[in-house]
Amino acid sequence: MSEIKNFLYVNRKAPYGTVYALESLEVVLIGAAFDQDVSLIFMDDGVFQIKKDQNTEASGLKNFSPTYNALGDYDVNKIYVEKESLEARGMTIDDLMPLTYEDEDDDWAEKSSIRMVSADEIRDLMEESDVVLSF
């Protein structure tokens, strides 16, 4: 497939309460095989998806948070987190999992995939995308 489109995954829902976060992640992983330009946004309650310290042992639910760590291996390394959404929930970037990737253009240096952005920057990301998948 020759055409490259900008795929934007907009994650606005918290994990566990509903299945959307888990099944969105499954789309991202499958979609990574298609050689498209992929970006993820975590905003509103979606920021809870990448909260560190998730432990589902006592709930009996499947803890899928480690899978976010694997995104870098799938060349999914543009992960945008909205500052306003974090702040509104009393969190900072330190509350999130340290998602990283190895930069092949920089001697495989390990770098953070997380880019903190403002609501205005989120607006631009949406306007620049070709396909918006919302979950």
Next chain:
Amino acid sequence: MLHIVNKSPFERDAFTSCMAHAAADSTVLLIEDGVFAAMKGSTVADQLSKTKVVALQSDVAARGIEANLADGVEMVDYAGFVDLVTDNEKIQSWV
């Protein structure tokens, strides 16, 4: 850009978040329970002036709120919905 909102603003933050992120020249289409965002005199009515807001006529009618719509909110039928989708290159659903 076309934004589609299908949640009541009184139950979920989809409409408020959409209005906080939509560019001024975009169109916001209200469908399903999203049409309640177009109620005249509501606590979210002041957000309606931020962009062009359109409501799906059949969902407005089903909920009996046609007479309650805020001024400036246009209505479209499903054919008009299709036109909004084809006229706008980018589409985002605030599900």
Next chain:
Amino acid sequence: MKLSIQVNEGPYQHQCSDSAYNFTKAALEKGHEIFRVFFYHDGVNNGTRLASPPQDDRNVQQRWSDLAKEHEVDLVICVAAAQRRGIVDDGEAERNGKDATNIMDGFRISGLGQLIEAGIQSDRLVVFGG
């Protein structure tokens, strides 16, 4: 124009499937091509043939099936979501050792790649969800 639709909610519980159906029908009537309708999350429940809704109500699953037949619309149910929720065709029954199938005529079960492909191939992808 070439359009694709994503349906994320099951029938009756949520208006999502009705909206997607009405939109798809209107798009076909306007002469647009529907490249694919992709059913995900609980949306896969739109593809069971074992529902018996009351006679005075719409039959959501049947309506999709009829639309597929009339306009050759490609109705695709996500296999991963279907396996979780028990939507089964012959292939799935055999692979997973199930004693019955329930997929509605006109639907097919396939992978998530079909959704990505729809996004690549279509001029527009419209998500209907919950």
